[in-house]
Amino acid sequence: MSPADPSSAQARILALTERLHHLNYQYYQRDVSEVSDQEFDRMLAELAGLEKQYPEFAQPNSPTQRVGGTITKQFPTAQHRYPMLSLGNTYSEDDLREFDERVSRGLEGAPYTYVCELKFDGVAMSLSYEHGQLMQGVTRGDGTRGDVVTANIRTIRTLPLHLRQAPGQPEDLEVRGEVFMPLPVFEELNAEREQNGEALLANPRNAASGTLKLQDSALVAARKLRFYAYALLTPQRHFPSHSAALEALAQYGLPVSDTWRRCQSLEEVLAFIHEWEKKRFTLPVATDGIVIKVDDLRQQEQLGFTAKSPRWAIAYKYPAEAARTRLNEVQYNVGRTGAVTPVAMLTPVPLAGTVVKRATLHNANQIEALDLRLGDLVFVEKGGEIIPKITGVDLAERPATAVPIQYPTSCPACDTPLIRPAGEAHYRCPNERGCPPQLKARLEHYVSRKALNIDGLGAETVGRFFDLGLVRTPADIYDLPARRAELVTLERLGEKSIDNLIKGIDTSKQVPFDRVLFGLGIRYVGETVAQKLAAHYRTIDAMLAASATEMAAVPEVGGVIAEAAAVWFQQPENRELLERLRAAGVQLALTGEAPKAVSDRLAGLTFVLSGVFENHSREQLQQLIVAHGGKITGSISKKLSYLVAGDNMGPAKREKALSFKVPIISENELLALLPAEGEDPAGSDGFSASADAAGTAPVPPLGTGLQGSLF
Template identity: 55%
Template sequence: MSPTEAKQRIQALTAELKQHNYNYYVLAMPTIEDFDFDHKLKELDKLEKEFPDYADPDSPTQRVGGEVTKEFVTVKHRWPMLSLGNTYNEQELIDFDQRIRKAIGDNFEYVCELKFDGLSMSLTYQDGKLARAVTRGDGTQGDEVTTNVRTIHSIPKKLIAGSNYPELFEIRGEVFMHRKAFERLNKERTDNGEVTYANPRNFASGTMKLQDSAEVARRPLDCFLYGLYTEKQLFKTHWESLQAVKEWGFHVDDHSRLCSDINGVLDFIAHWDTERHHLSYDIDGIVIKVNNYSQQQELGFTAKSPRWAISYKFKAERVETELLEVTYQVGRTGAVTPVANLKPVLLAGTTVKRATLHNADEITERLKLHEHDTVYVEKGGEIIPKIISVNLDKRKPGAKAIEYITHCPACDTKLLRTEGEAAWYCPNDEGCPPQIVGKIQHYIGRKAMNIDGLGDETITTFYNQGFVSHISDLYSLGEHAAELKQMGRFGEKSINNMLDGIEKSKQQPFEKVLFGLGIRYVGATVAAKLVAHFKTIDRLMTASVEELTAAEEIGGRIAESITEYFADPVHKQEIEKLREKGLQFVAEEKEVVLASDKLAGKTFIISGTFERSRDELKDIIEQNGGKILSSISAKLNYLVAGDNMGPSKLEKATKLNIPIISDEELMALLN
């Protein structure tokens, strides 16, 4: 392939894969098969290595995260991130308009923008490259989260070449999560026995504060940009700046509108009060700004907010309906979740039949529900409708108070509740059908063993037919091949595909197997940390709570859950059966091939952000005989410092007189 052809192919693949990434991760609406995507990504990676001059710094091959931030540095905002005044009624908007007219006359326009329900973010660009990302914080200072923001597909790491952007500027926007992505991720958390988030905003905010950017990269976040800040004013109006930053490559919402007067603003609000339910993301209002920058300066600020802008907040939609009954669902970890079954009612554009009740306290303490109560239901910022309160005036005479169940609705085992937790659990994990089926469905899932040819419905069928009641039974399904063929729904080809997928799963690494076991609180990330620390299943099974909490990022609750799991003889028997079937229970050790011994006997810590990834620097050190330490002590020879290094590390290294070097100086040691 000629250089010209390579350049064109790299550009085409980069653009195509960016769009596919956005469709999959952000919108949760994939438009390409995983196999085809992986094939194209490998082709792009190969071309970028052969022709590095043509590689896009913002390439899909680069947005995988991997940096770990031990603590977030607090950064003062160059321009304060002020909050806006809020209003919930049209009269206050008309009053706002009158104040503007008294101050600057009648010759002005408004820009109306959707008010996204997310996390405010300030991005600084230097020479067209993303240099820093800082959360709003208290408005005067926030946390620097650059490493995490770099993983968001809709935020450019480098702007479009040739765009007329200034050398240094700041742009602000809102990081958020689309509803479909939120629902998918929350379901995964439920399946993993992890605490779920109440709404997309909380999920986005929690994700942005994660210390491991590789985990952030796996969570689909989006971002709309809407505010440009520069030392020298480049545009006369806010509307002009929005059009410009869109041309520079920023993701700008297309629903904003330029309005000539307050009537246009009110029309815009009325339109989106209804249409917001058809968006793929949440908005909680409309932001109204005076368009002209000179007029903004003339209007000025109060102590807390600008006088030239205001936020109109939508009221959360609320309806009244009858509670028909409370039913209970049992998850794979045994958690019992109450659900309110309602008389169908239209709410926020959809018919609502069920609402979440979260836990026992919600039923008996906060709401004090009685049979057939008339209840108020809201969606508000939550995806799943929620009962807000009870209309006591309509409570039926003699209605009995609803009491939370004491025994599992699936197997009649007495429920337990751990001190300090809200949920009740069924402890019969080896005999409760929803738990058994849920555990096996979790095991075959994409993030765990990723077994082709098996799905959730198939597992349910196999359980009902008596073919599987434990994970290890999957590896004996070949014995039932003749029976499967007679069932009608399984052809010979589908059976062979399924058996091939089960056999291939034996090659999955230890951390996938550990995650697949479905131990409560042990998600994919925790499983990887445990495998890295303990190396074998035998060491993990015999580890005490104290030994477990000594592992990186393993807290007391996780440690106790692991020791309880392995204390059960049935679980140990299952591990032995899986081991006999050939599953991997030993960590894969990466063989380090020494390039030289120039760093032999030297110890290093890598901190901050670099042009190279930290993993690459770690490999370079180890391949040349050096050793990576986990904490700063007198034994440390060098601290390799990058941008935005934590101040505590710097202070400690300085006190101990440890040499602080850059990555270039590290490479110089090798030369």
């Protein structure tokens, strides 16, 4: 229940904010869970509700910022207070000895120590804190200016939005660190992309960099980025050494990797480098070297800088590990969407801390580009030290018996002729209804953690049930409880396991609609798109009735996604599947009340929005139109009422609208169509923006909006 008066609400908001910040710190920095996930979510929901009711009391770094939701139309730039210089790199221990000699000469023989830190492979970031509050996050950019990505940075759960207080803490400080994508997250993201037939991301660094540039911070939050701090800068020197600053950063609640070490000599530095050469592969983050810094800050100042880098620090880069081994066979895996992916089967070879037996070949184009043949000796590296890939062929050792690789023309699983859609790199098996790997993969996807998350029915079990003929579609899962007598006869499936399975199936009927939609495995419909579609249409029936053009107008849903979804919903087999799921009690609609219409001022009107808008995101404008009775579409036709144009609108849309004589209006002119605050929604003069009897939409008066500047 919400507090009855504003003062109580303000106090409750402050108390919840402080409590949730503390719980985040305990969980992410100390691995301590003081409350259950349900209790944490309850407090977070309460805080979000209070902030919505009393936005004037919301804290700028509220824990509710973690889930994202901010739409950034463009990233402004900001100048770094302290330049973000790059480090000099070396791959040679001899170079390190020369560096050490230069340090010794620069310090005129005075004693010195080093700090060694792992060089995490991510995106350098500068964070500004004032009075303990996170104010701004800026990328390195060119070292002088970078992009402001504060909204996206706030979604990183390991990063404190409000610092813990410590004695002598500076009021104004800048934290330098590395934003990275954990390896398990990267591998999961690439696995999903491979299933969807999309190009794989090259390495976690590129994935993190691309994620930080996403315009929707909710998408950033879903990528689960992390952050390690490695430097602390203040207007005046607060610490005697870099190591003391690292310890202070940890006291303030910032994540600092515990892998750093003070070294008394170059020999200790080299020992640290050798220790982590293999050990680093046990970490859940990609690394590519060691950073060596003079510890004493006064000595750092004495050594100074070159034009590009500090004289008191250097980065030792581990050489990329490569191996040579035999290509014995190419296997072809069929994914959930029918994409056929070639996989090289290799003679096992040790590489970068693991034994490599297979390497992805991505598609037929790569096989052709590498001119691979069975029996070749190939060079293998780990892309980003994670994904094994073939980088070349030892042609001097190519045996006379090497056989050119013939890409299959039919599905290796069901013998259906493969197709290669225009513009796509992958061959696909079109036998969606009868290809066993596709059917099994869709079942595994449906029961996965991010979808229905059916306890007791993991990928292995559902695959076994498929092989036994017990399940073929997700709807068959809900028939399993009635087949209990048959299940008890199966090996390795005891009474308790069956009870857990049946309970898990029953519980899955309460999984929200957006996760069910994601679980259906519609091509291109990932978690975020499923959430957007569910929020927009609210029921599966509304979605079934929508055209591809209408779906394309939903935020985050483009034409390719909309076309795939519309085709999926029109197929009789899929409609039958949905009816069986409905009969089983699966959630096919959002619960709770739908957003109420504010007015019918735009009833009968259809809109297309294009470009970037000054005061609202495109999604906000779409929500306004729908709230006042209007409809959104994705294409321009003679029946369109208005094209709402923002900056950088595509010229093709403008020309098409002009050819159809569709009125082009600006953001402000759209807002002028809506009832003013306090106005009767029907309009005091009885005017309505709905189409007149002749079916012609009224054109609002032109002011200084975009239409006047289009010509």
